[in-house]
Amino acid sequence: MTSAAPTSHDDGEHPAYAALTAGDRRAVLRQSLSVGIATGAYGISFGALGVASGLTTLQTVALSLLLFSGGSQFALVGILGAGGAGSAAVATSTLLGVRNGLYALQTSRILDLGGLRRLAAAQITIDESTAVAVGQEKRRAGRLGFWVTGVTVFVFWNLMTLAGAVVGNALGDPQRWGLDAAAAAAFTALLWPRLHxxxxxxxxxxxxxxxxxxxxxxxxxxxxxxxxxxxxxxxxxxxxxxxxxxxxxxx
Amino acid sequence: MSAWTVVLLASGLSFATKLAGYLVPESWVDGPRRSRVLTLLPVALLAGLVAIQTFGGDGGSLHVDARLAAVAAAVVLLVLRANFLVVVVGAAAVAAGLRSLGWG
Incomplete structure (x- = not known):
């Protein structure tokens, strides 16, 4: 992806700009895919909850495609499902989404994009893609991790939302599988090297x-x-x- | 407010928030001091998020339950230099195991 062609800007002496070895690449991909799949699996709960809150399947799926921020989405359907006002649902969802905008201040520097690619990057700027991006020592690993994690979460989250909305929550309570703890553990692991x-x-x-x-x-x-x-x-x-x-x- | 209005308004605001971070003028984020703050920004937000994910409950209340045991297990695995997947799966297994035993 973005890390393919070396540019003069990236050729500096600084170790953060060093090229990726095959081992680096494998490590980033392993992190990206496991974070992406574990998070995506949660989409089935969201899909089931969205329909149960009174939204149609299309509206529930639209939230995952367009809003695409797990915390905001769960809060939004939670408020609607409890009979809360639409304005309160929008306000809470937006407040929870503020951190994505703050992440973007740093991911925009890591990605260094221009033009329309910023639109794609913006949509997948969430907890998971940011955590993998900032968790990498090398700049190129951060870029690769951002895109692979963001796209993997996006694809799985949306497929699982559709599945949850149509067939219900086949997974049962995701907490039964410890998926909530898996998310916290993944973020902890990604922040771990920073403790040095x-x-x-x-x-x-x-x-x-x-x-x-x-x-x-x-x-x-x-x-x-x-x-x-x-x-x-x-x-x-x-x-x-x-x-x-x-x-x-x-x- | 119709359901579609809620869905589309919240989605538009979400995207605008994300995009805003990419459109901030470079002069705002220039300089070593601001650069240091911005580098630490996601670290702070994610650490705060992990704290809430580990202890947070309804209405902002804090709880000690299987989640803390799972994150503690993750830390032990990290100290032992376990690979990323082992850390994540290990933590999930600890939480799932404790819950199946009826705790947390």
Whole structure:
């Protein structure tokens, strides 16, 4: 995909721009596909829940195709199913989607795209594609991971949504299979290598504290957005301390 | 608000939010300080997300259940340098196993 042809920009000495070995590529693909399939499987729950909330099959499928953000979609049909107002459903869905826009600030720098490809990248900018992209040491691995994860989740999520809407939730409760824990474990594994970097480790610790303290008192979606503070505080405080030079700074 | 209005409005807002991040002028994200903050941004958001996925329940309440055991198992596997798939499947198996035993 995007990592195929080396460009002069990518040929720098910085190790982050090094070419991918076959082993690198396999590791990224393994991560991308397992994250994509585990997340996609959840689509069957969404499809069943969407129809149960009173939406038609077409409306349920349209949400997975067009809205394409799991947390927002579950919240939206949850509110509609409970008899809530459409405006409340749209507001909560949008609030939960804010983090995708924040992810895009960084994935746009990793992907470095122009024109129409930004539209495609935007639609698949979600937790999973971002986590795999930022979890890679090499820039090209990040790009490959972003696209493969995003497209895999998109395809599986939509197929499973259709299946769930038409035949019901054949999987049963996804929690029975531990799929909710698989998602948290996958994100943990993707963030794991970052713990070697002192700033990233401090950011994670602060972010976890902020999210947990805010969760009982703030509306759903807000605690995670509030973790932006962790990145700002650590990012600005780290001034003058370079453990690992950012490739972006040099380019 | 009709159901189609809700579906299409929420979808349009979702896409606009995602796209906005790609259309931010380069001058806003330039410079070493901003670059550092932006590099840490997804790390912060994902760590917060993992915390909520691990402990969060209805209405923002926090719980200790099979999810924490699963994430702890993932951490142990990561310390042991297990491969990614083993970590993910291992964590799911721990959660599924504990739940089948009636806990969490």
């Amino acid at each position: 970097n002192r700033d990233a480790a401090a950011t994670m610790a602060l972010a976890v504290a902020i999210a947990l303290l805010a969760s009982p008192v703030l509306p759903v979606g807000v605690p995670v957005i509030l973790t932006v503070l962790a990145a700002v505080v650590v990012g600005l405080a780290a001034h003058g301390r370079h453990e690992r030079v950012d490739p972006e700074v040099e380019s």
